[in-house]
Amino acid sequence: MMSYAQWGNALYSGKKSYQIIKNRRIFIGIGLTFIAISLIGLAIFGINPSIDFKGGTDFTVTNTATNPPQQPAYDALKAAGVTENPKVFQMGTNGLRVQTSQLPIETETIIQGELAKAYKVDVKNVSKGSIGPSWGASVSRQAAIGLAVFMGLIALLLMSYFRTWTMAAAALIALMHDLLITVGVFAFTQVEVTPATIIGLLTILGYSLYDTVVVFDKIRENTKDMLNQSRSKYDELANLSINQTMVRSINTSITAILPVSAILFLGSLLLGASTLRDISMPLFIGMIVGTFSSIFIATPLLTIIRDHSKVIQDHNKKVDTARAKALEDGTAKLNEDGTVALPTAASVAAPIVPGHHLGQTAQPKRKKNKK
Numbered sequence: 001m002m003s004y005a006q007w008g009n010a011l012y013s014g015k016k017s018y019q020i021i022k023n024r025r026i027f028i029g030i031g032l033t034f035i036a037i038s039l040i041g042l043a044i045f046g047i048n049p050s051i052d053f054k055g056g057t058d059f060t061v062t063n064t065a066t067n068p069p070q071q072p073a074y075d076a077l078k079a080a081g082v083t084e085n086p087k088v089f090q091m092g093t094n095g096l097r098v099q100t101s102q103l104p105i106e107t108e109t110i111i112q113g114e115l116a117k118a119y120k121v122d123v124k125n126v127s128k129g130s131i132g133p134s135w136g137a138s139v140s141r142q143a144a145i146g147l148a149v150f151m152g153l154i155a156l157l158l159m160s161y162f163r164t165w166t167m168a169a170a171a172l173i174a175l176m177h178d179l180l181i182t183v184g185v186f187a188f189t190q191v192e193v194t195p196a197t198i199i200g201l202l203t204i205l206g207y208s209l210y211d212t213v214v215v216f217d218k219i220r221e222n223t224k225d226m227l228n229q230s231r232s233k234y235d236e237l238a239n240l241s242i243n244q245t246m247v248r249s250i251n252t253s254i255t256a257i258l259p260v261s262a263i264l265f266l267g268s269l270l271l272g273a274s275t276l277r278d279i280s281m282p283l284f285i286g287m288i289v290g291t292f293s294s295i296f297i298a299t300p301l302l303t304i305i306r307d308h309s310k311v312i313q314d315h316n317k318k319v320d321t322a323r324a325k326a327l328e329d330g331t332a333k334l335n336e337d338g339t340v341a342l343p344t345a346a347s348v349a350a351p352i353v354p355g356h357h358l359g360q361t362a363q364p365k366r367k368k369n370k371k
Contacts, residue, residue, distance in 0.1 A: 008247035014240055021239040024300030031177050031297050038184020045187045050194040051099050051131050053140045057108055059098040060127045064119045066093050073098050076114035080107060087192070102130065143198045150202060151175070154209060161213075162220060166305045171212045174298035178208045178289045185285050196278035203279075204286025211252065211294035215245050219299065227315055230322035234312050235303050242299050253291040260284050 002010065010016035020027065051058055061068075070088040073096060077086050087099040098115065108128050116123045151172060158168035182201065186193055218241040226237060264280040306312050 004247075011243040011246055014243070017239065017243050018246075019239065020242050020296060021235045021300060021303050024296075024303065027296035028300055031293065034181050034184070035177060038180050038187065041184045041187035045190060047183065047187055048190045048192050049140075050192045052195050053137075053143075053193070055131050056099055056101050057103045058129045058131070059100075059108075059111060059115060060091065060129075061096040061098070061115050061119055061121065062091075062094065062125045062127075063121050064094050064096060064125075068094070068096055068119055070096070072118035073115065076118040077111060080110040080114050082107065082111065102132070139195065143195070146198070146202070150205065154205075158213075162216060166302060167216050167220075170298050170302040170305060171209060171216065173301055174212055174293040175205050175208060177293050177297055178204065178286055181289045182282055182285045186282075191281060192278070194278045197282055200279040200282030201286065204283055204290055207256065207287060208290030208293060211249055211290060212298045214248065215242060215294055215299055216302070218245050219302070227311070230318050233316050233319050234306055238299055238303050242295055246295065249291055249295060253287060257284065257287050260287065 007016070011018075061073075068090070070090070073088045074086065077084075077098070077100065082100060082103070084101060089097040089099075091097050096119070098111075100111075103111070108130070112123055112126045112128060115126045154175070155168050155172055158171055159165055162168065179201065182204065186197070219238050222237045222241050222244075223234060226232065226234060232240075260280050260283045263276050264284050
């Protein structure tokens with residue numbers, strides 16, 4: 001059994017390869033299934049926006065007993081004449097946060113007293129803040145504008161960097177895949193969406209984009225002189241690029257997910273810090289989904305788009321012709337799966353260029369002097 005380092009070296013050299021492009025319809029189908037489930041969740045449950053988006057009143061109770069129960073908060077609002085069902089969150093080990101819709105100032109003052117009485121704290125330890133519906137609508141509008149501007153700038157950046165619209169389109173579709181699935185998880189769990197959540201969403205889009213750009217950059221390197229050779233097709237070189245960057249994607253994901261998971265599960269779930277949960281939960285979900293999309297969604301989508309190009313189709317015909325000729329000459333054989341086994345690896349990073357260093361094994365051997 002090979003070690004992790006040996007496995008990575010085998011993937012990079014092409015000695016070991018996972019046929020991701022060959023099975024691209026399966027992986028894209030999986031992605032579409034998760035997107036469909038997310039859309040169903042959004043249609044049925046919708047997202048749960050915080051008062052920062054819809055407006056309302058926020059009460060914070062501090063210096064309570066350790067791990068205070070939530071039921072006294074519901075009873076306090078009922079005693080103040082509030083019939084709606086409020087949102088109650090624990091803050092740390094000695095605090096609570098209660099959110100309601102917009103209330104009159106007189107009612108807010110009554111609720112402050114009832115909460116102080118319920119948790120046996122001074123009224124000074126019960127703070128309140130109000131956000132109007134117009135402010136909430138403004139925050140929602142600014143969040144939507146920020147997301148649209150982000151996607152537009154990313155499209156321009158990718159087109160200018162790769163000098164092709166195909167990679168930009170595939171990367172943006174993969175980003176939308178990550179965004180929809182992450183939002184779908186929030187719809188099913190009904191975890192509150194706050195401005196910190198939006199920051200987390202934008203962060204994971206940048207993370208996912210970085211991972212995708214690494215793979216695309218390797219594809220560009222491997223296909224730089226592709227049309228000057230007749231050994232490898234575009235899909236084969238794209239598949240090689242995924243395998244060559246797979247270890248890097250896994251390592252980057254693990255090192256990023258570990259601290260985020262610590263913040264999510266230790267900081268928010270155990271300590272009750274809701275603000276940490278608001279930003280760490282989309283990061284945790286998005287990094288996992290982003291790693292999947294950069295390997296199994298973005299590049300397969302790119303190959304589907306590029307396969308419709310006449311240049312790629314003509315090149316593939318040239319490769320097929322060369323392989324058919326190799327079969328006739330007896331320099332190649334058919335594998336059990338119907339592929340052509342050439343004397344050298346079919347998927348090579350680039351055509352051999354005269355004058356370039358071809359490795360130690362290609363150098364002339366020095367003859368030993370005979371005595």
